[in-house]
Amino acid sequence: MANKRVPDWLNSSLWSSPGPQQSSVQSPYPSLTPLNDDDATNRSTRSATKSSVATVNAVKAEFPVERPSAPTRHVATRAKQEIRDPLSSSSNNYHSDDDNGSSASSTTTSASAAAVAAAISSAEDISRQAQLCQELSRKIINMGEVRRLASQGIPDGAGIRATVWKLLLGYLPAEKALWPTELAKKRSQYKNFKEELLMNPSEITRMLEKSVILDDEGTTIDDKGALPRSEITQEDHPLSLGKNSIWNQFFQLLSSTVGTLHWITVITNISSNMKDTEIIEQIDRDVKRTHPDLHFFSGDTPFAKSNQDSLRNILIVFAKLNPGIRYVQGMNELLAPLFYVFRNDPNEENAASAEADTFFCFVELLSGFRDHFCQQLDNSVVGIRSTITKLSQFLKEHDEELWRHLEMTTKVNPQFYAFRWITLLLTQEFNFPDSLLIWDTLLSDPEGPLETLLRVCCAMLIIVRRRLLGGDFTSNLKLLQNYPSTNISHLLYVANKLRVKSAG
Amino acid sequence: MVLVLALGDLHIPHRAADLPEKFKSMLVPGKIQHVICTGNLCIKEVHDYLKTLCPDLHITRGEYDEEARYPETKTLMIGQFKLGLCHGHQIIPWGDLDSLAMLQRQLDVDILVTGHTHQFTAYKHEAGVVINPGSATGAYSSITYDVNPSFVLMDIDALRVVVYVYELIDGEVKVDKIDFKKTTQNAN
16 A cells, blocks of 8 residues: 555654653653663663553553552652553544544643553553463463563563573473473583584693693603604594594584585685684674673673673684574674573573573574675575665555655665664664563564564654654764664554554 | 694605505595695605695605705794704705704704605704604605605694604504693793
């Protein structure tokens, strides 16, 4: 349907991008105030607002919203008051296409129900958390239900994000009884990978020797004279062809990884030993630069160093097992949220094995996006360019005016901004807690994150449409490359609306 | 973990037809990063064969080599080690440790690889090591009657080198191992 006019609900003042905010009480989107250092409260703020938004959404509202009679809680930074009511009125307006009604009702309702909504939202939060916990405690987990709940955001209260993400990525099977065996199997597999790939045979032989002979500091032979020879078995030397020889296995592994790859990269793999060090250097550099603002990743603490080491190991093992794409800059950004969430699992055992779990989930996550990282596939049907074109088409369907203005009038090629959005799954556009929320929604899509990702990108464009329509090439590009911080719940709400629209 | 193959004195086709079968089956491409050859190949076909094992090939001139343009000596740096290469017929008395030590000091290397005697030897001299990989084909030698085909594979890993000696004795391949650590106080 080619509607040149933008739908009226978009023109409502409620959906406009953040301008200067009035007092926090009046503002419909309180989380647009500058982020406090207290990430936790803001995160739950947004998840709560998202929950309230989501419940109003006609498609998703399946459980009733409880209005607690308990006295409302007073929290300093949380002013989530009016969100529910204006939204309910505006959603009605959406159906009736009445523009003015929404703004009128918003002002009236914003004055009222100040603190009630706060309690409501956090109550919804709790209810959803309870529902998720209940789902997770079942013997056989209903994946559809988990996906539905997760797409509205996973509350931080019960520390269940790690488990939910593992379920969503298919790492844990739906049947809970299988979890211990699965986990043990996968974790030992990762340990084997590490041993095979990160240690070369000379190190292994040295380790074996040390356990047999004591390492002597000084040489027992004279300064001059024949060197002592020690006879070794047929399996211990590098050219050995024996089945049990670690050397032979090492070279078999090298050659087998060569054998299973895409024809394009055969040439690059011939001198794989030389290139290995280059890749490892690249990985080192990128890991050190990951999230320099978070103490989890950077800094001099042993904790940060061990986290960086884990990231490094995962990326090296991945690069060695996937000679097709090896390592591309940006993979560290995709890895960081996964590792952060898994490492902060309240379950001690899981947190200790975070590295192994993250590796497999990373592989799973990347499996949908591999083609974006392969340079040779750039121009093909599955490559990054075609995905960007899809985004462009999407925008054209939903907001032709904006599309025309961006691509034709101001000639802002989507490649300039969407490349980073898509390949890095929006981790670089928002702050860390926000990107975790976005990932909740992305990962919960049963068809894979790509469709949802495109919708969220489209929503990002639509939200700032007013500024884009008013800007020229430079200002638009600047805006899109430094996307302003917005209310994540609103963003996801708009993204979800786009799904409804295109379906209807 | 850098694998360096050291061999020489093949004397193909004059004194030997080819490398022993058992050696050839072990020397497959893809495992070795460098090949150093003391000399006396003697023909281009052998040069090409060695090139297939590894593209990084270093050869010094032996007295029977048909290719006149190989250098007399060569030095290269692998890992933390400096390797020196020379055929050895220039150093008299042939195979004498002290004279070879002079060459080692002259080239300023940690590991000196020479040939010509068709006998495997590995000597330690001051801070350096002098290795003779012997003759890879077991070619006839004017110095000694007792010639077994042999070659050397070095595994260079930071400051440590493990020397694997492959000898064909009575039709069987025997492998020996020699460890050598570079002492840091002598590192220049």
